[in-house]
Amino acid sequence: MVIWTVANQKGGVGKTTTTVTLGGLLAERGHRVLLVDTDPHASLTYYFGIDAEELEVSVFDIFMRGKQITREEILQSLCPTQAEGLDILPASMSLATLDRAMGNKGGMGLLLKKALQLIDADYDYVLIDCPPVMGVLMVNALAACQRVLIPVQTEFLALKGLERMIATMALMRGSKQALSYTIIATMYDKRTRASLEAYKALKETYQDQVWSSVVPIDTKFRDASLAQTPPHMFASNARGVFAYNTLLTYLLQLTPEA
Known part of the structure; x- marks a missing residue:
């Protein structure tokens, strides 16, 4: 079982869209896929x-x-x-109480990892959608995965959120091996200077950690969410779906067979 965690300590950067779209495309390629919602907002x-x-x-x-x-x-x-082939482990609003209830208890950071190990034979890929705040839920999601996918909106405020995310992963590392991660530029609009400059700054700062292409702004993502359908099923020829398909091919090249 291959586990990817989709995380960023800034909201509105495309985490849920990334989770749904990549999960749907993996299922379309014949894999058994589980999406895990660890965000109390339950998007x-x-x-x-x-x-x-x-x-x-x-x-x-x-x-x-x-x-x-x-x-x-x-x-x-x-x-x-x-x-077909795409399931979800849903969230509930009660997740918002976890930090208060469990934050001071020891050994809480590996509960999700151990639970997913129990269903290792049932799924090929798991994608975990994270809340945008550091706490028990994000710690569990990061500890459970082999790779962190970090969507970053191509605007400068989002770059600050990325800095916090990288710092969080460094803190979690401790004496263990560093977390593998891929930065994904999202909501890219080539007509705006902000997108161009933000993507340039991403590449200069994080270099090979940044996926070499971008996910463009695409209204089909919003339409697909209204239809409660993975984007590839709603608009298979959409430019955003094409971008995520290209991203998926890249990620699979980095990832051992499920």
Whole structure:
């Protein structure tokens, strides 16, 4: 099982869009894919028309059950999506209480990793959508993955959020091997100087850590979310979908076989 975590300590940079689109494209290529929503705002969950406030079980139960969670309980928490081979482990609003309830307890940073190990044989790829704040949820998501995908909107305020994200990963590293990561320039508008300058600054600062292409602004992403459908199913020829398909091919070249 290959696990990618989609994270940035700034909101509105395209984390959920990246998670949904890459997950959908992986499923289209024949892989068994699980999306995990660890954001209390539950944007990924609502994307697929699932009401986070009405869920009986969610990713919250993984944290509350801790080491006692079973494979069967995890599988019962999953919801199918409109795309064949693409499931979601939904979020609930109660995730917002986790830092207060568990933040001071030891050994809380590996709960998600250990839970996903229980369903290792059920999925080829897992994509984890993170909240934009450092806490128990982001720590778990980063600890669980082999690679961090960092969407960065091509404007200068978003570059500051990226600096915080890189600093967070450095703090988590400790004596362990550094986290592998790929920076993805999103919402790129070649007509604006802001996008051009921000992308140039990204490449100059982070060099080979930045994917060599960009995800352009594309209104089809918004339309696909309204239709509660992965973008590749809603508008397969959209330029944004083409960009993510190119990104996926690049990421798979960096990643061992699932």
